[in-house]
Amino acid sequence: MEQPSPVPDTPYHRLGGAPVFEAIANRFYDLMDSDPAYAELRAMHAADLTPMRASLPKFLAGWAGGPRDWFEANPGRCMMSLHAPFTIEALTANQWADAMERAITDVAPEPAEIATSMREVLGRLARGMGR
Ligand code: HEM
Incomplete structure (x- = not known):
């Protein structure tokens, strides 16, 4: 009989759980805060990113x-309701996507199939x- 897996088979658990998700979010906001390529996206956010990092x-x-x-x-x-107050242009949508793709690559590249998905x-x- 197959043994039950000790780690639930979800993207969250396979990627490493809470510490890894916190690292992804922190890297995402660090990039957004420091790289001028994300200036328009940064400008949409509150001055203090602490609440979003949490x-x-x-x-x-x-x-x-x-x-x-x-x-x-x-x-x-x-x-939908979270973003209803904002007008999201293709430019800022691309910035979000690009910063998140980089954040995942930087801090959570493994397992590669989960990071890629x-x-x-x-x-x-x-x-x-x-x-
Ligand atoms: C497509 C481009 C996006 C833009 C321009 C954008 C922009 C924003 C902005 C300006 C806020 C308010 C933040 C603040 O007050 O400082 C926000 C909140 C939020 N966004 Fe986005 N967002 C985008 C995509 C996404 C995606 C794809 C996700 C998740 C998969 C996401 C998750 C959230 C969450 C969870 C909050 C609110 C958290 C809370 O209030 O508890 N956003 N977003």
Whole structure:
């Protein structure tokens, strides 16, 4: 009989769980904050990125099959309602996608198949939000 896997088979767990998702979000906001290639995206965000550094990894955790604390703390909130206050142009959508792809490559390149899927899915999701 097959032994139960000690690590749940979700992208969240296979990539390394909370510390890895926190590292991805921190790298993403470090890039956004420091690289002029993301100036327009940076300008849309609050001066203090501390709340987003805490929030984004929790959102991504639930989205990738991990703990759903963010969704439980924010009932009814979704990608559409979160971003309804903003006009997202193709330029800033591309900046988001590019910074996230780089962040994943920089801090969570393994397992390669999971990192690749995360880059592809998040990149497509973000680019699809631009107009
Ligand atoms: C497509 C380009 C995107 C742009 C321009 C954008 C922009 C923003 C901005 C300006 C905020 C408010 C932040 C602040 O007040 O400092 C925000 C919030 C948020 N964004 Fe995005 N976003 C994009 C894509 C995404 C994607 C693809 C995800 C997740 C997969 C995401 C997840 C979030 C979350 C979870 C919050 C709110 C967190 C909270 O309030 O708890 N965003 N976004």
